[in-house]
Amino acid sequence: MLVALGAGAPYEQAEDSGFTYYTRYFTGPSRPAARGPWLMPLGTISLLTIGGDNDTWSVTVFTSSRDAPVKALRDSDCFTRVVRACPLQADWLDGRPITAVMPMAGVLDRYRRFAMDGAPIVTGLAAVGDAWACTNPSAGRGVSVGMVHAQLLRKTVRAHLDNPPGFAKACDDSTEQLVAPFYQNQIKADRARLAAMTALRDGRQWSPPDSVMGRLTAAASYDADVFRALMETVLCLALPEEVVERPRHKRTDRTIRLSRPAASPWPGPRSAPSAAHHMSLLHDKTKGHTPHPCSEISARG
Ligand SMILES: Cc1cc2nc3c(=O)[nH]c(=O)nc-3n(C[C@H](O)[C@H](O)[C@H](O)COP(=O)(O)OP(=O)(O)OC[C@H]3O[C@@H](n4cnc5c(N)ncnc54)[C@H](O)[C@@H]3O)c2cc1C
Numbered sequence: 117m118l119v120a121l122g123a124g125a126p127y128e129q130a131e132d133s134g135f136t137y138y139t140r141y142f143t144g145p146s147r148p149a150a151r152g153p154w155l156m157p158l159g160t161i162s163l164l165t166i167g168g169d170n171d172t173w174s175v176t177v178f179t180s181s182r183d184a185p186v187k188a189l190r191d192s193d194c195f196t197r198v199v200r201a202c203p204l205q206a207d208w209l210d211g212r213p214i215t216a217v218m219p220m221a222g223v224l225d226r227y228r229r230f231a232m233d234g235a236p237i238v239t240g241l242a243a244v245g246d247a248w249a250c251t252n253p254s255a256g257r258g259v260s261v262g263m264v265h266a267q268l269l270r271k272t273v274r275a276h277l278d279n280p281p282g283f284a285k286a287c288d289d290s291t292e293q294l295v296a297p298f299y300q301n302q303i304k305a306d307r308a309r310l311a312a313m314t315a316l317r318d319g320r321q322w323s324p325p326d327s328v329m330g331r332l333t334a335a336a337s338y339d340a341d342v343f344r345a346l347m348e349t350v351l352c353l354a355l356p357e358e359v360v361e362r363p364r365h366k367r368t369d370r371t372i373r374l375s376r377p378a379a380s381p382w383p384g385p386r387s388a389p390s391a392a393h394h395m396s397l398l399h400d401k402t403k404g405h406t407p408h409p410c411s412e413i414s415a416r417g
Contacts (some may be wrong), residue, residue: 133252144211152204236284
């Protein structure tokens with residue numbers, strides 16, 4: 117529409133996030149206890165366990181869209197076997213299913229910018245929230261990003277309402293400075309998770325890249341102050357780069373922990389099925405299922 121009106125086209129990046137989600141909703145008299153984190157990476161899969169309203173909750177397994185054998189999770193028996201084998205999440209199955217297993221794929225990571233070389237391509241238009249940028253939903257913070265952005269818009273309107281070019285430029289500048297880092301950090305985290313899933317599926321070694329977020333997540337397992345700081349970043353109250361600069365995170369012992377990203381930030385005994393066990397759960401031999409040719413390399417990790 118902007119082009120039809122004679123303005124330039126906005127800059128846009130859009131690509132498939134590369135994940136496929138399998139979700140089932142449940143209800144019951146009480147929501148299961150949270151024994152593990154609500155988002156837990158487990159080798160080639162990740163699990164999401166999320167409470168809802170009206171005594172409902174959801175269990176999601178997500179994985180690389182290229183991991184063909186894991187498509188078997190569409191079958192509710194297979195889904196149940198896999199989740200049941202994850203000790204920290206198994207009791208989230210203890211309810212009455214109110215849906216089938218619902219797959220979701222083709223989710224776009226998309227980012228738009230309405231300025232070129234620092235100059236706005238249009239005035240009087242401000243894209244906020246998902247209309248500006250969105251990522252796949254595993255981080256569960258699109259609403260928080262939208263709220264941060266909406267508050268910024270309010271401030272910008274207050275300061276520049278009588279100056280349309282100034283308003284458009286201020287919108288672009290403040291979005292890039294204060295909101296875009298949340299998007300960029302999420303993209304980095306998602307790319308790293310996808311790389312880990314792919315490496316483990318292919319039977320390759322994988323170590324987490326050194327990143328501020330990786331160090332923060334690792335340290336949060338051991339240190340209550342760092343955990344609270346991590347929550348600030350998850351809820352978009354602060355950027356990871358900001359919280360690690362705070363004096364209390366610079367104490368020697370914490371800095372050591374902050375400097376070691378872990379493949380799995382969750383301490384304790386192994387909390388996922390082994391690769392071989394995972395494959396046997398995906399393929400129910402009682403149904404005479406023929407394993408997919410890739411199956412022997414899937415689910416390693
Ligand atoms: C499966 C899934 C799970 C998610 N889980 C979470 C989560 O747990 N936590 C979280 O924070 N975020 C989550 N998100 C992301 C979150 O939903 C979005 O980031 C957030 O809703 C964006 O808000 P918004 O107001 O920018 O856009 P939207 O919520 O999409 O609102 C835009 C509204 O505009 C309306 N609209 C569109 N076109 C027109 C038109 N031409 N005229 C009039 N109205 C129009 C639409 O109908 C819609 O109501 C999830 C997203 C998905 C897809």
